[in-house]
Amino acid sequence: MKVKIERTALIAGLQMVQNVVSLRSTLPILYNVLIRADKDSLFLTTTDLDMSVRCQVKAEVEKAGATTLPARRLFNIVRELGDSHVELKLEDNNSTSVSCGSSFFKIMGMADEDFPPMPEAGDSAAYRLEQAAFKEMLRKTHYAASTEETRYILNGVLLSFREGKLTMVATDGRRLALVEQEIEFPKEAEADMVLPSKAVNELLHTLGGEGELSIRAEKNRAMFEYNNVAMSTKLIEGSYPNYRQVIPPECEERIAVDRESLLLALRRVSLVTTDKSNATKLTFAKNKLVVTTTTPDVGEARESVPIKYSGKQIAVAFNPEYVMDPLKNLSNDELYFELTDDLSPGVVKCDMPFLYVLMPIRIT
Amino acid sequence: MSDHVRNADPDAVRFPRAIAHVDGDAFFTSVEQALRPELRGRPVVTGAERGIIACASYEAKAQGVKRGVSLRDARRLCPDLVLLESDYEAYTLFSRRMMNILRRFTPFVEEYSIDEGFADLTGMRRALGRSYGELAAAIRDAVRRELDITVSVGLSTTKCLAKIASDFRKPNGLTLVPQEETRAFLEQVPLADVWGLGPRRVRKLEASGLRTAADFIARDERWIRAMLHKPGWDLWRELRGEAVLAVDTAAWRPRHSIGKSRTFSPPSRDAEAVYARLLRNVAAAFGKLARYDLVAGEIRVQLRAQDFTETETGCRLDPPARAAADALPAVRALFETLFRPGVAYRTTGIALDRLGDANARQAELFEDRRQGERREALRKAVETIHARFGRASVTTATELVLNKSACKEQPRPAARPLRIPTLSHVHRS
Numbered sequence A: 001m002k003v004k005i006e007r008t009a010l011i012a013g014l015q016m017v018q019n020v021v022s023l024r025s026t027l028p029i030l031y032n033v034l035i036r037a038d039k040d041s042l043f044l045t046t047t048d049l050d051m052s053v054r055c056q057v058k059a060e061v062e063k064a065g066a067t068t069l070p071a072r073r074l075f076n077i078v079r080e081l082g083d084s085h086v087e088l089k090l091e092d093n094n095s096t097s098v099s100c101g102s103s104f105f106k107i108m109g110m111a112d113e114d115f116p117p118m119p120e121a122g123d124s125a126a127y128r129l130e131q132a133a134f135k136e137m138l139r140k141t142h143y144a145a146s147t148e149e150t151r152y153i154l155n156g157v158l159l160s161f162r163e164g165k166l167t168m169v170a171t172d173g174r175r176l177a178l179v180e181q182e183i184e185f186p187k188e189a190e191a192d193m194v195l196p197s198k199a200v201n202e203l204l205h206t207l208g209g210e211g212e213l214s215i216r217a218e219k220n221r222a223m224f225e226y227n228n229v230a231m232s233t234k235l236i237e238g239s240y241p242n243y244r245q246v247i248p249p250e251c252e253e254r255i256a257v258d259r260e261s262l263l264l265a266l267r268r269v270s271l272v273t274t275d276k277s278n279a280t281k282l283t284f285a286k287n288k289l290v291v292t293t294t295t296p297d298v299g300e301a302r303e304s305v306p307i308k309y310s311g312k313q314i315a316v317a318f319n320p321e322y323v324m325d326p327l328k329n330l331s332n333d334e335l336y337f338e339l340t341d342d343l344s345p346g347v348v349k350c351d352m353p354f355l356y357v358l359m360p361i362r363i364t
Numbered sequence B: 001m002s003d004h005v006r007n008a009d010p011d012a013v014r015f016p017r018a019i020a021h022v023d024g025d026a027f028f029t030s031v032e033q034a035l036r037p038e039l040r041g042r043p044v045v046t047g048a049e050r051g052i053i054a055c056a057s058y059e060a061k062a063q064g065v066k067r068g069v070s071l072r073d074a075r076r077l078c079p080d081l082v083l084l085e086s087d088y089e090a091y092t093l094f095s096r097r098m099m100n101i102l103r104r105f106t107p108f109v110e111e112y113s114i115d116e117g118f119a120d121l122t123g124m125r126r127a128l129g130r131s132y133g134e135l136a137a138a139i140r141d142a143v144r145r146e147l148d149i150t151v152s153v154g155l156s157t158t159k160c161l162a163k164i165a166s167d168f169r170k171p172n173g174l175t176l177v178p179q180e181e182t183r184a185f186l187e188q189v190p191l192a193d194v195w196g197l198g199p200r201r202v203r204k205l206e207a208s209g210l211r212t213a214a215d216f217i218a219r220d221e222r223w224i225r226a227m228l229h230k231p232g233w234d235l236w237r238e239l240r241g242e243a244v245l246a247v248d249t250a251a252w253r254p255r256h257s258i259g260k261s262r263t264f265s266p267p268s269r270d271a272e273a274v275y276a277r278l279l280r281n282v283a284a285a286f287g288k289l290a291r292y293d294l295v296a297g298e299i300r301v302q303l304r305a306q307d308f309t310e311t312e313t314g315c316r317l318d319p320p321a322r323a324a325a326d327a328l329p330a331v332r333a334l335f336e337t338l339f340r341p342g343v344a345y346r347t348t349g350i351a352l353d354r355l356g357d358a359n360a361r362q363a364e365l366f367e368d369r370r371q372g373e374r375r376e377a378l379r380k381a382v383e384t385i386h387a388r389f390g391r392a393s394v395t396t397a398t399e400l401v402l403n404k405s406a407c408k409e410q411p412r413p414a415a416r417p418l419r420i421p422t423l424s425h426v427h428r429s
Helices: A007-020 A071-080 A131-144 A149-154 A197-206 A259-272 A320-329 B027-035 B058-062 B071-077 B088-103 B124-128 B132-147 B159-168 B179-186 B199-207 B213-218 B221-239 B271-291 B324-338 B369-389 B397-404 B423-428
Strands: A002-006 A032-038 A041-047 A051-058 A060-063 A065-070 A085-090 A095-100 A103-108 A126-130 A156-162 A165-171 A175-182 A191-196 A212-218 A221-226 A229-234 A253-258 A280-285 A288-295 A299-306 A314-318 A334-339 A346-350 A352-358 A361-363 B019-024 B044-046 B082-084 B109-113 B116-120 B151-156 B174-176 B258-268 B294-305 B310-321 B345-357 B360-362
Touching (some): A002 A007, A007 A032, A007 A041, A007 A071, A007 A085, A032 A071, A065 A071, A071 A095, A071 A103, A126 A131, A131 A165, A131 A175, A131 A197, A131 A212, A131 A320, A149 B310, A156 A197, A175 A320, A191 A197, A191 A229, A197 A229, A259 A288, A259 A299, A259 A334, A314 A320, A314 A361, A320 A352, B019 B088, B019 B132, B027 B044, B027 B088, B044 B058, B088 B109, B088 B132, B116 B159, B124 B132, B132 B151, B151 B159, B159 B174, B159 B221, B179 B213, B258 B271, B258 B294, B294 B324, B324 B369
Parallel strands (some): B044 B082, B151 B174
Antiparallel strands (some): A002 A060, A032 A041, A032 A065, A041 A051, A051 A229, A085 A095, A126 A212, A156 A165, A156 A191, A165 A175, A175 A352, A280 A314, A334 A346, A346 A352, B019 B116, B019 B151, B109 B116, B258 B345, B294 B345
16 A cells, blocks of 8 residues: 555544544554555544444555554644655555655554454435534434433434434433424335434534435444545444423423523522532523522522513422533524423423423422 | 539520530440340440440440450450440431430530530520520430430530530539630640540640640630641630531531441351342441432442452442332342352442432433332331331341341341330420
């Protein structure tokens, strides 16, 4: 293998794939990036066995071939190089020389045959969406996913392709975020899949603002293709809980709240909460939303946000993080709180197909 | 011992603040003797389960047996010594009743430890129609009459003075130190008896020629601050009658972790027997959790083998557990990953972490509300029975194997009927 490539293109390519590289693994080759030169491109691939990412970068290929190199080390070296072009040349014993202007490196790698192959997509039907729209949907739901290993099925985001739309859901069992978007796909392609959080984060990290995205699902894997990137990930197996039944069918009061003002108030008030004591009370009174918290041994805080409201007074306690999460990830100026009483779930909505259910903290 | 009420005339000038410190006399053994009248007048010690003396009765102390003496030396000193396992459940019950007696005299009660409490009586003189000295004596007499144990009471103008005063005459003592008698009182108190002065500070002060607490307060404020910094300065002010430390009424709560472990003999290779012992600790730990109104978000299990090798593993409890029953599947799974067939175990332990407030419970989206309510009703019922009849009254069936097993363990102290005055009795007076 002998190839010449623009340094910035190589950096961009390595950046796309290096998050997947294991930080701790019993398999040394998983620390490496697979580099394959073919025709006019360099293909960079990394994997942690659950998930693989491949990025294609333009290059002048003098001699086709492949090898693997330690991903982090290669990235750190290329980042520090001075010239505009880099030359990679496979030498003997799986070592590769990296030349750039006056710099010369020789890096020990491992044979490419030992690198776990990336599962390729079959000819199953593909769902096609705008990248930007899909990324936005992930952004509005992903934070609600659980990080508790005991709730394995909730450690990801549900993608449900049904009835001409994609419904995306994430929940940790205490709050739930849901967003919907109409897309076109044949009836027989209806399917549900739970995307692990690591893949979700990777997509959020690498999806661009323009262009299409194609998703193919097969048994327990999904393949994503966008721009110059292909990603394959295992799906979380098991049955996702029936989220429809926890969405309250109706509420007693619907109150418009300025998103930014409430977020700032919650940010400040939550400064006196602790892991152990985080209940924050939201009191919706006449034209005023009062946010208070009291933490033993720490102190108390009170903030007041103007609202237009003349219904019955409702005081309900929530984990402030759970209220702030959607506020941070939405961009609407105005949100709507739908509430009934201090024991019933609260719902946050906005002027788009978005819904957030959160359970109160019941204080006795 | 006779009462030493120096002057029964209540006087707001003598007590600008009136703080009582109530200290149980040889508390653990006193509780044992109250529960078992046949032990009265006999030398008794507790702590047999750990092989050290946790508490010695006055009869034992008279024969030279006190805390820190080895069990072998204790038996040599006192051949008819009665050795008991600690029964913290009974001690806790007595402690709670003692604090409730204090609360009849003032709402400002600090549960300083299991066997001592502070009561701020300031202003209660008029409301209760008795002098401060009479109130302090009434507390002491009420505890003796209702719980059948004795306490020593110190009454003074600050917490530090009250604490030193309660220690001045023991057992069943009553020591009043009004404002104007502070100096005369402190002249009789060696530095080592001052609450808050450790051995190192005492040596430091003695090197400067100080002998008594009176010498200490006679020193200049700046000298004290330079010598002992802020804590020493607070102490200096407290001893001079300036109340710096407030009576902290917030109930004491474990902040980080609740642990229970127990060693048994002989060691056992029987998985079910070892598991049953673990469950006993689980029940005890959750009992404590319930007393402080907490929930646990993490649980850890420890097993120690006969050769002292220790293994431990843990997991998150999600949602956090309030009752032992909520955690049993996790405990079983953890036990099975730790237990090795053929290994003889001598200690099982449990630790509850990530403690949270049980009264502010994060509701769950996918919970079955009716099932949750039923479980909650069961938990409350079991808790009520435990509070009334002791923890041995309701246990898991697994723990029953321990009653039949041939293990040479003393009968569980909690299994005997606890003849403790009922709550209704306490509230009546």
